[in-house]
Amino acid sequence: MKAVILAGGSGTRLFPLSRKKFPKQFLNLGDSESLFQKTVKRNLKALKDINDVIIITNNDYQFHVKNQLKDIFNNKLNLILEPVGRNTAPAIALAIKYAFEKLGVGENEILFVSPSDHLISPDDKFAEYIKEAEKLAKKGYIVTFGVNPTKPETGYGYIEAGDLAENAYKVKQFHEKPNLKTAQKYLMAGNYYWNSGMFAFSIETILEEFKKFVPEIYEKIENSSFEEVIKDFENMPDISIDYAVMEKTDKAVVLPLNIIWSDVGSWDSVYDVLDKDENQNVKIGNIIDIDTKNSLIMGEDRLIATIGVDSLMVIETSDAIVVAKKGQGQQIKNLVSLLKNNSQTKELTEFHKTVYRPWGSYTELEKGERYRIKKIVVNPGEQLSLQLHYHRSEHWIVVKGTAKVVLGDEKGNLKEFFIHENESTYVPKSTKHRLINPGKIPLELIEVQVGEYVEEDDIIRFNDKYKRV
Structure with a gap:
């Protein structure tokens, strides 16, 4: 079978x-x-x-x-x-x-x-x-x-x-x-x-x-x-x-x-199958509840405090909070439809703040009109594509692990070098570059993007291990 x-x-x-x-x-x-x-x-x-x-x-x-x-x-x-x-x-x-x-x-x-x-x-x-x-x-x-x-x-x-x-x-x-x-x-x-x-x-x-x-x-x-x-x-x-x-x-x-x-x-189904405390509450995350009963409370990043509530569902992530009355979990599909039809919130239905890639993941920490700050995690032995960006430069600061960097020079030749914890490097606009984790532990770094356009589609790939060219 x-x-x-x-x-x-x-x-x-x-x-x-x-x-x-x-x-x-x-x-x-x-x-x-x-x-x-x-x-x-x-x-x-x-x-x-x-x-x-x-x-x-x-x-x-x-x-x-x-x-x-x-x-x-x-x-x-x-x-x-x-x-x-x-x-x-x-x-x-x-x-x-x-x-x-x-x-x-x-x-x-x-x-x-x-x-x-x-x-x-x-x-x-x-x-x-x-x-x-x-x-x-x-x-x-x-x-x-x-x-x-x-x-x-x-x-x-x-x-x-x-x-x-x-x-x-x-x-x-x-x-x-x-x-x-x-x-x-x-x-x-x-x-x-x-x-x-x-x-x-x-x-x-x-x-x-x-x-x-x-x-x-x-x-x-x-x-x-x-x-x-x-x-x-x-x-x-x-x-x-x-x-x-x-x-x-x-x-x-x-x-x-x-x-x-x-x-x-639905979230009602989640409540039904998970373990409950003596007040019939499901609590996951950093939760403080006072006079709270029959509720589902799930937190990801922040403290959630509830006082005097009954039959409530509270779900928190780094970029959204949903509060609903128990029994109304099927209404989530209507909420998602509303978000999809709004250009300012459509992306929320597609991605979390943390986005997974074949090489690891990145988490958006902050974004402004001309800048974007990410935490990047590259799994051992993995690598990003050889790429360039026309509208932004990037600054990489290694927090953990060792990074092997491939970077183009003014003549277009590619050079390789290593940066370690608490070291950094700069990637100018329109410059070919690649980030590699040659080590045995996850590589963690902070990436600061600066430019007139800092969206994900400003990327030209030349070579990619995962066939995304």
Whole structure:
């Protein structure tokens, strides 16, 4: 069995913590591990080897994936980069093609497909459910995992179960997210389950259903190599596996999960799954609470003090604070839409103050009309591109580590030299330069940019280790 982990989603439902360029799956929610890392480790409990994990993401997120998994995978990462997002059905088809050509599997291979941004526990019990789903999939079923509902939730889709089939139930019908009255009816009926978005099937079975219901996907992977499918991926239909296959097939069964599960799709969901104190508060960060109850308070940089509040959600980052009444977490999508439609706030939905790059990260400390100050961290052995800027000069001051600097002279020749802690160098406008960390520890430096234009698009790359030229 192979596990296919979908890690390309770009949702901002947990703004201001999640942004388009740093989405939910890579967040740590009061823990030392991200949701993505938890997903990989959880799946490994049901698999034989790390080489049985296939991860699908995109170019923007590949370095998040690699950095978060470097201690697990080393150089054995099965990573597929989608050139464009085309929803879950094309992503699964691409994983099948990869498994055929790169891993040498046959059509009897079982695939377990899961998102990368869910919270599930306990891991051992979930591994048992995966093994049970594998047995069902070997018998020709397409298994979807349904979570036993604990409340009339309006934020999830539902699966209506029919007759018993082995240790699962035939899927009678899929239902979209209901209103409260309908959700209450589902809860009372007893045969409705939350749709977890996880599946298990044999490659042979899912290909038969692709051929029957979405021949435009089947033909592309049947008649092309993996590289050709990647090249033509933008012409794949934009359709989910639910719409493409699950709602049409007669082979679908739902396996009920009696465990803790959440798609962590809102701040209300975050509150529900995290540990609470004696006043039913979730507190993460530097928090002082007085007469505060039933609240979620998360801080990143600053002290947050609450007095006499009840059922409140406060989320603080270095560049934004969101305050909401509990139960209104779904309104975050409306907030993000407002921010996106305003040119002065649009960037907030894209990036944090800290922006991750393949070589490390930078954090904006301050920005003015003609200047910008950053803290730059370059990981050991990594390097920035050979580049120049037409509109700004840069001054680098090393705080920690050793920097190898490549700098052009007046004749255009490149020279190399080293600067160490508490040393600095100057990069004039229109001068080729490169920053390298040759050491064993992260290189940290302060960069002061000065010029008539200090935005990120004033960059000309000549050579780049990460193929961004």
